[in-house]
Amino acid sequence: MKELMGIFRLMLHQKRDIVFSIFFGVLAGVTAVGLFAASGFLISKAALLPPIQTLAVLIALQKLSSLTRAASRYAERYYSHRATFTILSDLRTTFYKRLEPLAPGIFAKYRSGDLLARIVGDVESLQNTFLRVVYPPIILVLVFLCTIFFVSFFSLSVALVLVIGLLLTGFIIPGWFAYREQRFARSVRARRGELSTEVTELFQGYRDLKIYQQLGNKEAELNAVAARYVAEEKRNGLHAVSNLAWNTLATLIISWIVLGLGAYLVADGQLEGVFLALLVMTSLTVFENAAPMAILPGFFEDSRHAARRLDDVVEATVEPNYRPFELTRAPELRAEQVTFAFPDQERPVLRDVSVTFPAGSKTAIVGASGSGKSTLLQLLLRMYPADGIRIEGTPGQEIDPEAIWRQSNVVLQQNHFFYGTIRDNLQLASSEATDDQMTEALNQVGLSLLALDDRVLEKGENLSGGEKQRLAIARIFLRQAPLYLLDEPTSSVDALTEQTILQHLFARAADATLLLVSHRLAGLEEMDQIVVMEQGQVVEVGTYADLMARQGAFYALKQVEQSVFTPDQLVR
Structure with missing residues (x-):
């Protein structure tokens, strides 16, 4: 995590947009839960043939929730992406300011293709740090806390199940996959840098390779490096899909448990039957906020290793303390x-x-x-x-x-x-x-x-x-x-x-x-x-x-x- 401290400091420069994006993100999540919970309750209530005035109030609440959800989701996207791109711009500027004093000595340590991969690819990867790593857990926890507080008015048992679901889909499963993700992300990034280096050398040395009839050998080396990179990307993709599958499975299991527990409580007289659909729809909707947690480990490791590779390049730089220097005559x-x-x-x-x-x-x-x-x-x-x-x-x-x-x-x-x-x-x-x-x-x-x-x-x-x-x-x-x-x-x-x-x-x-x-x-x-x-x-x-x-x-x-x-x- 210490590798990302520099990115976190840059995020503090965009506090306003980040706070707005979190506020509207939580509002969108809560209104989505409220919308589907009201839908479940409306369906159950309508089956009992209540007065039309009762249904009219529920329908009005649904329309209000849907409009609020759409508007807040748009605002959340606007502020979160504006913060992300501003942070990315600040990161590029900051990195270049630290890199420039190292030239041309930096080329004695890094090959040009590898350096290009770091400057372009690694910096680009860090745009996901806020949007895919920092932001989802905050929204997940806040929306879940609001939902659990709401559900506890109907059943503490169901609220406890949602707490277990939060821990499972928000922390335990992503944490396990994050641990396994470490070696995959490191390998993929190394292969990407190797491929960039080989491509750069092929283009820069194309004429000499052609003259000395070594172009075929160089192309074979490039194809081998590309094959290794594709293989690592495939393994990384399968790992991400596996993470998503396990998280989705856990979400469905929790929803089935809520359904079964709710049915038992209704049969036992501890819960009115009209609220059963409300609780089931609530559990299905609230876990939509857990979906980004499935891909968080991959983006976290990607961002961490990208930050480390960039720090490796500029770690030796210190803030210079130069004297004013102007030549008024030919110098000695x-x-x-x-x-x-x-x-x-x-x-x-x-x-x-x-x-x-x-x-x-x-x-x-x-x-x-x-x-x-x-x-x-x-x-x-x-x-x-x-x-x-x-x-x-x-x-x-x-x-x-x-x-x-x-x-x-x-x-x-x-x-x-x-x-x-x-x-x-x-x-x-x-x-x-x-x-x-x-x-x-x-x-x-x-x-x-x-x-x-x-x-x-x-x-x-x-x-x-x-x-x-x-x-x-x-x-x-x-x-x-x-x-x-x-x-x-x-x-x-x-x-x-x-x-x-x-x-x-x-x-x-x-x-x-x-x-x-x-x-x-x-x-x-x-x-x-x-x-x-x-x-x-x-x-x-x-x-x-x-x-x-x-x-x-x-x-x-x-x-x-x-x-x-x-x-x-x-x-x-």
């Missing part, structure tokens, strides 16, 4: 003895990294693949929490990551492009950019052949690797920022175009602090400093001339590059 960045490993990985990617990037400086970070260059850049961007990062002397943990992103121009190795037009994707950087400014940015990165209204497919599937990189650079040309963080921004661009782009880039970032991660060592002569990394550590820092004179790690990398890319080999 520092890494002080930074050691970092990705979540659920023991091997550190960075080990005891200490380096300073002076304000307004232009720094290149170079090294072999896997040396930790991109990771260091991501830590400076606060994409992952790490100790030892300082921006303008302020510890990174005290800075809102969005404040850094808002005041930085960033190009990463993987840049996302949304389905739309070139204009739509450029305006991510500046919604106020004019067509002339966007056209100029495209020209400066060598994309003059692209028009602003040209279509971009999802993830930029209709763009080449070089076009994606140049379009990402064009985006940052549309706004000024005191900090530039670039992770191999031109790795897929030819040397001539790269030189032109970097000239425009350095001109725009003349007064800014600029960090450039690169595998290419050509053109670094103008950098203020070069940071050389190996196996997660900084091994050299200095200017181009200093590092070449030192003949250390950078010099060795430069010699390798020159030996590979000689004019003779390029001709071949």
Whole structure:
């Protein structure tokens, strides 16, 4: 039950609608009992041929009860569903606010398909918490108490039978099935997440699977996962039907007992015969409120496990206490003895990294693949929490990551492009950019052949690797920022175009602090400093001339590059 405490707190925000829905729900239940009880009494009374005035009063009461029941049932549905959908909206908003600070680190812990299943499916499942879990027992108990109080005026024995029926159909049978439901709900939800993951991977990797002729194997895996999910759903459905059947059987047995006991009391002279039909109709009607209790265990376990799966995702989040952070000039960045490993990985990617990037400086970070260059850049961007990062002397943990992103121009190795037009994707950087400014940015990165209204497919599937990189650079040309963080921004661009782009880039970032991660060592002569990394550590820092004179790690990398890319080999 503790898993649902967060949902219960959200319910308190909708107290008005919840109170109204309970009031009208009880009123609808009580008037339904009164309507059928009056019908039974009317039939019995009519058999005795009483004066027509007596029957007229009963008929009027019936009509009043039926109108009241219909109106209250409508009001109950209106308020209960409005409360449910408002709670669901609040839940989505609250969960997203807690989830957003975890990105992108959350993707190292959860596969995208599983995360999608939790965000969509589990949140959707929690809409039943109020309507199917909290609400039915309250209505059941209140309507039963009113009915038992009413029946006790005719027979305490029949009232006692109804109390037993309340305990049996409202608590004992649902409680037993709730105990058995635990393993079913957990298994179904796990299979659903597994299926979502497999479907997501199939669509995302369809092209590679097709090329390597593994599509059939992946489809077979997907079908196997789908079959397991269907089997679990079937078992869960049979369990729910069994619960409903047992509850219905108990309801009918109680009604038969009321009939038999009432007949005995009539024969014994303890009850007038005219009230027998009234008691039987009352027992049949009041147990209609017990029907939702048959499906309550399934919804309870479903909601509980959904809440637990969502809590597992965001349980590590704490309310941040960030300082106000505004950059009025090019900032100084520092890494002080930074050691970092990705979540659920023991091997550190960075080990005891200490380096300073002076304000307004232009720094290149170079090294072999896997040396930790991109990771260091991501830590400076606060994409992952790490100790030892300082921006303008302020510890990174005290800075809102969005404040850094808002005041930085960033190009990463993987840049996302949304389905739309070139204009739509450029305006991510500046919604106020004019067509002339966007056209100029495209020209400066060598994309003059692209028009602003040209279509971009999802993830930029209709763009080449070089076009994606140049379009990402064009985006940052549309706004000024005191900090530039670039992770191999031109790795897929030819040397001539790269030189032109970097000239425009350095001109725009003349007064800014600029960090450039690169595998290419050509053109670094103008950098203020070069940071050389190996196996997660900084091994050299200095200017181009200093590092070449030192003949250390950078010099060795430069010699390798020159030996590979000689004019003779390029001709071949």
